[in-house]
Amino acid sequence: MQKTETMTQAAATGATAIIRAERIEKYYAQPSENRIQVISATDLSIVPGEIVALLGPSGSGKSTMLRMLTGLSRPSAGQVYWHEKPIADAEINVSIVFQSFALFPWLTVLENVEAPLQARGVGAAERHERSMKMLDTVGLDGFETAYPKELSGGMRQRVGFARALVVEPEVLFMDEPFSALDVLTAENLRSELLELWSKKTMPTKAVFLVTHNIEEAVLLADRIIVLGRNPGHIRTDFKVQLVQPRDRKSEPFTQLVDYIYKVLTRPDVAPEQAPEQAGPRVRDQRQMRYQMLPHARPGGVAGLLELLLDRGGRDDIYRLADDLAFEIDDLLPIVDAAQLLGFLTVEEGDAAITESGTEFANSEILRQKELFREAAQQSVLLLRQIRRALDAKSDHTVPEEFFLDMLDEQFSKEECLRQMETAVTWGRYAELFDFDAGRRRFVLPDALEEEIAAGEETR
Amino acid sequence: MRAQNFFGRSLVTVSTWPIVIDMGLGLCALALFFSIVHTATYWMGTPVPMAPISHAISALPVYALYSIGRIGIAYLLSLIFAIAYGYTAAYNPRVEAWMIAVLDILQSIPVLSFLPPVLLAMIALVPGHQLGIEMGVILLIFTGQVWNLAFSFYSSLKTIPREMIEASRIYRYSAWQRFWQLEMPYAAIGLVWNSIVSVANGWFALMACEMFPLNGTNFQLPGLGSYIQTATYSGDTHALISGIAAVILIVVATDQLVWRPLIAWSEKFKFEQVESADHVSSPILALLQRSRLLTSLPGRLWTRLEEPLYRRMAQTPSCRIVQPIDQEAKRRKSSLYLKTLAVFVLTVVGWEAVQGALMLRSVTWPDLRLLLEGAGATFLRVNVALLISAMWTIPVGVAIGFNPRLARVVQPVAQVLASVPATAFFPILLIGLVQLGGGLGIGSVVLMLLGTQWYILFNVVAGAMSIPSDLREAASLYRFTRWQRWTTLILPGIFPYLITGMVTASGGAWNASVFAEYSHLQGRTLQTIGLGAQIDAATDSGRFAILLLATIMISLMVVTMNRLVWRRLYRLAETRYKLEG
Incomplete structure (x- = not known):
């Protein structure tokens, strides 16, 4: 049934998938009977003409998913197809832009960009010409003899893009490409990427972006996939119909961001579009003995509660994150922790402080510790x-x-x-x-x- | 001001010097060619186990040439072996643990224990030529150089950042391209620093390996080691001093002409995001980089060779299909080749072990008691040497390290001193000791000290320099007492460096025990109780069972000490006493 759905989707876009994953799973076998499921059986396809963004909290297997789709990592079960050919035998043509740039510090900018062409046996003259052209395209004209460490972070990621695009990949994969950059640089690079894409300056047919930044996803993507965790699974997969260039302040934009926040903050509630069912072997979260502790510090919980109390005890999580200039990965664990300890509840993307939470926020440090102790012993x-x-x-x-x-x-x-x-x-x-x-x-x-x-x- | 000066000068030289540099390089190439021809004719000649050694100063250059040649060839072999071994271990999870354990054991075996088997095998392999003996000696020096190189390369491979490996896979690098563009550059800095240590070890071993008795026959090869030893025995002070001077000269010249340029050059392989402020500069490197011949010719040749290779390799499966990085996928690929290799290795090891066990039957109880006593004595001596080294180097090293101007002068000197082979001084020290009436019991401790303390010194200096000045200021601001300063700031601060120095020194001291506890001097044999002495004596008289047992005991003690003491201290240094940020 899942398969037919993918097929109809492909038919709707009028093209066949470049990469199609069929019930791929990732798990690590344990010495005992149990095994640790990282990603449960998932179908996913990348079709020409779209920018797909993969969103999800940490631990939802975003990066693992990307690596399985690129052939860097083999799924434990299921199969990935490249133009309907198993990926293990297919000559695939993709590139990855890495979060850490992954440039070779001992090669010059030009040599870094030439290296993938060299691997493909392109002759010296053509290699040089194509690389120079690509450096020109990404705005690195005149930097070809520099070493990466002489460049700023933004410039280095430009080299990363040039290296990725010089091989003319059919699908361009990006693994949180802007998260190591400062806000302005990231914004700048994003808009340039969009320009390259919309003007068809790059021959790339599809872009697959892994990110934890919701706004970035809504800004760039034609289609957004939200992953849930324990184990990783697709919670929702929808198209973004907003026209480019998108305005962050516009009503539809903020509504969409808000919707994704709601999906992400309420992992136990099914989003409006039903997520696909996980395979039968996967253990249900609720049967698990230990709850997953969110990786938050008690100080962070106290800070959040105090802030919330200041705002009258109730506020939109999206606005909180925005005001704090927090990424979702930073704020969500704190919200989860406070929720687990019974200090706040989450409804409709709003965080509301509870009675015990109010007492906690109003107390001095020793009493806070006492309250924390009681709550922790009770619920963890x-x-x-x-x-x-x-x-x-x-x-x-x-x-x-x-x-x-x-x-x-x-x-x-x-x-x-x-x-x-x-x-x-x-x-x-x-x-x-x-x-x-x-x-x-x-x-x-x-x-x-x-x-x-x-x-x-x-x- | 200084920078400006330098800049001005370099501007002048740029336009006028390259031709001269090129001519200089040409002359060097000519000299190299001559030495190869000369050495080759000597090697292919009939074997002369006991070459007469002339004490004339004019003979020194030729002897130096032979010695340098031996060390150079042994070093090249070591490098090739280390890379092959490290590569195999890092990429074959099945044999990895075994290969590393074997390396650990081999590293603990003193060089001289390899002497009889290696030499006899080589002479049998190449009969009728000097080459056989020479190859034996070169292999011996090799065993003194190779292990730390292999470790270094292996651990570099294991620490390559994951995303770099992924980049090389997704862009479908061939193994060849990955090796030259990722693995080698990433390992380069570790290899350069370990090469310095290795070559120093090579000199240390060479001094004793050029002249030795084996199974009743005396071997004496032309070289600096033999020159110094024979000069000592014949009491020719003049020759002795010029011999030692030649060794020091070569070590200093190597440091200036080879290592400094290499270190400066390898800085470009530093895996850093931002360019760091402190640089190693080398005038020689700057000079070489100005040579047109050197900068353009090898590059062009290399490209000429590489281009067709890359074009051919682009057609291989590894360059057409993205190779997964998963462990599971790799494990499946364990090939028939590996299996046969494993079976072969296991058979050889099994057979050798049986032979060894059979040989050990000839060891009698008194022999064993003597060996055990020797083990105890050597163990004590090594640790006393370490203790004494630590006692004087810690205060001195800290004093130097806290004085940056002094440190800048002393640090390189200590590094060069550590490279000067202590074995070159052994004979002269022995004569002094004998004349003073001291026995070899104390003498050997002094000899070990001579070889090992410099490692601790320059590590302590580096440690003291690494203590942040704000911590030191805090200590003086809060009026720490001297005791408090040492226990809360200085000792914890230098701890990781101290441990690194002590580990190196301990290995060196064990190795030195073999040279230090036993010696022929002016027709007499000097020895003291110790495992090292037993190994030497057994080599002399051809009692290979004793040699084997003594070697096993040394190896066992070193490995146990490493596991029980040093590794734990290392972990402590890595976790608790690491100064971060």
């Missing part, structure tokens, strides 16, 4: 378990390893470590326990330990 299983284990053991220390093993069943190795890191930050703040980083062990805080010791003595 991992923290509760660590504390119980510490109380139960006679020497009041437990190795980190012990909990990592339990988390291991549910999260990938990196995610386990990040979960543990967050748990340590929260536990330390709440004075639930302390962590001896040298021995990698959880211990009871000194004060508590003395108290307990004193209690035992009097007994």
